Amino acid sequence: MGKTIRLTMAQAVAHFLKQQKTVIDGRKVPIFGGVWAIFGHGNVAGMGEALYQVREELPTYRAHNEQGMAHAAVAYAKASFRSRFMACTTSIGPGALNMITAAGVAHVNRLPVLFLPGDIFANRAPDPVLQQIENFSDGTVSANDAFRPVSRYFDRITRPEQIMPALKRAMQVLTDPLDCGPVTLSLCQDVQAEAFDYPESFFVERVWTPRRPLPDADELAHAIDLIRKSEKPVIIAGGGVLYSQATKELAAFAEAHGIPVAITQAGKSAIDERHPLALGSVGVTGTSAANAIAEGADLVIAIGTRCQDFTTGSWALFKNEKLAMIGLNITPFDAIKHDSHPLVTDAREGLKALSAGLSGWKAPAELADRASREKKTWMEAAAKAMAATNAALPSDAQVIGSVARSIGGENTTLLCAAGGLPGELHKLWPATTPGSYHMEYGFSCMGYEIAGGLGTKMARPERDVVVMVGDGSYMMMNSELATSVMLGQKLTVVLLDNRGYGCINRLQMATGGANFNNLLKDAYHEVMPEIDFRAHAESMGAIAVKVSSIAELEQAIETSKRNDRTSVIVIDTDPLITTEAGGHWWDVAVPEVSPRGEVNKAHAAYVKARAAQRIG
Numbered sequence: 141m142g143k144t145i146r147l148t149m150a151q152a153v154a155h156f157l158k159q160q161k162t163v164i165d166g167r168k169v170p171i172f173g174g175v176w177a178i179f180g181h182g183n184v185a186g187m188g189e190a191l192y193q194v195r196e197e198l199p200t201y202r203a204h205n206e207q208g209m210a211h212a213a214v215a216y217a218k219a220s221f222r223s224r225f226m227a228c229t230t231s232i233g234p235g236a237l238n239m240i241t242a243a244g245v246a247h248v249n250r251l252p253v254l255f256l257p258g259d260i261f262a263n264r265a266p267d268p269v270l271q272q273i274e275n276f277s278d279g280t281v282s283a284n285d286a287f288r289p290v291s292r293y294f295d296r297i298t299r300p301e302q303i304m305p306a307l308k309r310a311m312q313v314l315t316d317p318l319d320c321g322p323v324t325l326s327l328c329q330d331v332q333a334e335a336f337d338y339p340e341s342f343f344v345e346r347v348w349t350p351r352r353p354l355p356d357a358d359e360l361a362h363a364i365d366l367i368r369k370s371e372k373p374v375i376i377a378g379g380g381v382l383y384s385q386a387t388k389e390l391a392a393f394a395e396a397h398g399i400p401v402a403i404t405q406a407g408k409s410a411i412d413e414r415h416p417l418a419l420g421s422v423g424v425t426g427t428s429a430a431n432a433i434a435e436g437a438d439l440v441i442a443i444g445t446r447c448q449d450f451t452t453g454s455w456a457l458f459k460n461e462k463l464a465m466i467g468l469n470i471t472p473f474d475a476i477k478h479d480s481h482p483l484v485t486d487a488r489e490g491l492k493a494l495s496a497g498l499s500g501w502k503a504p505a506e507l508a509d510r511a512s513r514e515k516k517t518w519m520e521a522a523a524k525a526m527a528a529t530n531a532a533l534p535s536d537a538q539v540i541g542s543v544a545r546s547i548g549g550e551n552t553t554l555l556c557a558a559g560g561l562p563g564e565l566h567k568l569w570p571a572t573t574p575g576s577y578h579m580e581y582g583f584s585c586m587g588y589e590i591a592g593g594l595g596t597k598m599a600r601p602e603r604d605v606v607v608m609v610g611d612g613s614y615m616m617m618n619s620e621l622a623t624s625v626m627l628g629q630k631l632t633v634v635l636l637d638n639r640g641y642g643c644i645n646r647l648q649m650a651t652g653g654a655n656f657n658n659l660l661k662d663a664y665h666e667v668m669p670e671i672d673f674r675a676h677a678e679s680m681g682a683i684a685v686k687v688s689s690i691a692e693l694e695q696a697i698e699t700s701k702r703n704d705r706t707s708v709i710v711i712d713t714d715p716l717i718t719t720e721a722g723g724h725w726w727d728v729a730v731p732e733v734s735p736r737g738e739v740n741k742a743h744a745a746y747v748k749a750r751a752a753q754r755i756g
Contacts, residue, residue: 146337147336157198176200176201203619213242215595222383231271232329252320297327350486366466389491412572416511431722464481535714539713540568618680632697646715651742685708729746
C-alpha cells in the first residue's frame with residue numbers, strides 16, 4: 141500500500157477536481173473553470189467546507205438560482221468548445237431539482253457539466269429529512285433520480301471510497317468526445333462528511349487532451365467513392381466542427397473540392413459567412429440560398445450534426461430522389477441517422493482524410509456558380525429585412541441589423557436561446573469567427589440567455605458578449621443579471637419586449653389557432669401587466685435604458701461600450717413581423733378536426749406538406 145491521506149469524501153472531491161488539467165494554446169490550465177454553489181443543509185457542511193479549503197486553486201462562485209448557475213456552466217463549456225467545463229453543487233430537494241432543466245440542455249447539446257447535488261442520508265437514521273422526496277415503493281429512490289435520463293453518467297455515493305471510481309468515470313465522460321455530456325454524482329449528505337484514508341496517488345495531477353479517432357478505412361473509402369460520384373454535393377456543418385476545432389479544415393475542404401457549406405444553429409460560426417461557398421443557415425430557419433442548394437443536393441455531407449428537425453426541415457427539405465447522406469460524426473448514434481453512410485471519426489481528422497482521398501477531384505463548377513447566385517439574392521433580401529425604418533414598433537430583424545451594425549464584429553459573441561429570435565439570428569447574424577455566435581437551440585431553453593451570457597463571458601473574458609433576449613425569456617430567468625454585476629462580468633443585454641410569447645403566438649396563428657394565452661393581451665387578466673424592464677434591471681445593479689427607435693438603440697449600444705458593468709437596453713418590438721425570405725416547412729401537428737375553419741384549412745395544408753417527408 142502506498143501513502144494515504146485522510147479526508148472527508150467532500151474534501152476528496154474538491155482536491156481531485158483541482159488536480160485535473162488540460163492544455164490550451166500550449167499552456168497547462170485547470171480543466172475545471174470553477175464550481176458554482178448554492179449552499180443548503182445538504183451540502184454546506186460537507187462540500188461547503190471542502191470548497192473553502194481549495195478556494196485559491198478552484199474558485200467557487202455564488203449564484204442566485206440553481207438553474208441559472210447550471211446554465212452558466214453549460215454556456216462556459218460551449219464557449220470553451222468543450223475543452224474546459226465547470227461543476228455545480230446544491231443542497232437536496234428543490235435546489236437539486238432546479239438544475240434538471242439545465243442538465244437537459246447539456247445532454248441534448250452534448251456538453252460537459254459536473255453536477256454534484258446533495259442527497260438524503262445513506263444511513264437513513266433521520267429519514268425523512270427536510271426536503272426529502274419519499275418513494276412509497278422504493279427506498280433507494282430520491283429526488284436526484286430525476287437526473288438519470290438527463291445525465292450521460294449517474295452515480296449515487298453511499299460510501300466515501302465510492303467517490304474514487306465515480307470521479308474517474310466522470311472525467312472519462314466529461315472529456316470523451318463520444319460520451320461527452322453531463323455527469324451527476326449524487327452525494328449523500330452524511331457521506332460527504334465521512335472520512336476515509338485515500339491513496340495519495342488518487343490526487344496526482346492529470347492532464348486531459350482531446351481524443352481524435354481516425355476514420356475506419358472501409359468507411360472512408362466508401363465516403364470518398366460517394367463524393368466522387370456526386371454532382372450536387374452540399375456540406376451541412378454542425379457544432380461538432382467547432383468542438384473539434386476543425387474550422388480551418390472545413391474551409392480548406394470546401395475550397396479544395398468546390399462544395400457549398402450550409403450550417404446548423406450549433407454550427408453557425410464554423411465558417412466565415414463572408415466566404416464565397418458559405419451559404420448560411422439551413423432548414424426551417426435557413427437562408428433561401430442554403431435551402432435551394434440543399435433541396436437539389438444528390439449528396440449531403442453532414443459533419444458533426446445531430447440532423448434535428450430544424451436542420452432537415454422535418455426531413456422534407458431534401459427533394460432529390462437520388463439523395464445519399466454521409467454522416468461524419470464522432471458518435472455512431474448520430475452518424476447513421478436516416479440511413480446515412482457513417483464515417484465515424486473526429487471532424488478535423490475526418491476532413492483531412494477525405495480531402496487527401498479526393499485529391500484532384502472537384503464538384504462541377506456550375507454548383508459553385510449557382511451557389512454564388514443564390515447567395516447574392518439572399519444577401520439582398522437579408523439587407524432589406526435588417527434595414528432601419530421609422531416604424532413605431534420595429535421587427536426583430538431590424539433590431540438585429542442595428543445590433544450587428546453597432547457592436548457586431550470579430551471580437552463579439554452574440555448569444556440567444558429561445559423564441560422568435562433564434563430563427564431570425566440564424567438567418568441574419570453575420571458570424572465570422574469561431575464562437576462569435578452562441579445559440580442554445582438543441583433544447584431551445586427559455587431562460588438560458590442571461591445566465592448563458594454570464595458563463596460565456598467567464599469562458600471568453602476578452603470578448604464582448606451581447607445577449608439578445610425576449611421579454612418572455614427574461615421573465616422566466618433574469619437573476620443572474622445581478623450575478624454578472626456582482627462578479628464584474630460585463631454583458632450587453634438587448635431586451636426585445638413584444639409583450640408576450642410572440643413566436644409561439646405566430647405558430648398558433650399559422651396552425652389555424654385563435655390568438656389565445658400567448659400575448660399578454662390575449663391571456664386571462666384582471667389587470668394588464670405593464671412591466672418596467674428598465675427599472676427592474678437597474679434594481680439588480682445593471683445600467684439600464686429604454687429606447688424608442690432603432691436610431692436610439694444604436695446610440696445606446698455605443699454608450700454601453702463605455703459602461704463599467706452590465707448594460708440592459710430595452711426596446712418595444714412588433715410581435716407579428718418575421719422575415720419572410722428563406723425558411724422551410726416545419727412539422728407541427730395540426731388537429732384533424734376542429735369547429736374552426738382556420739384549423740381545418742391549416743390541417744389540409746399540413747397533410748399536403750407531410751407528403752414531402754422522407755420516412756426512415
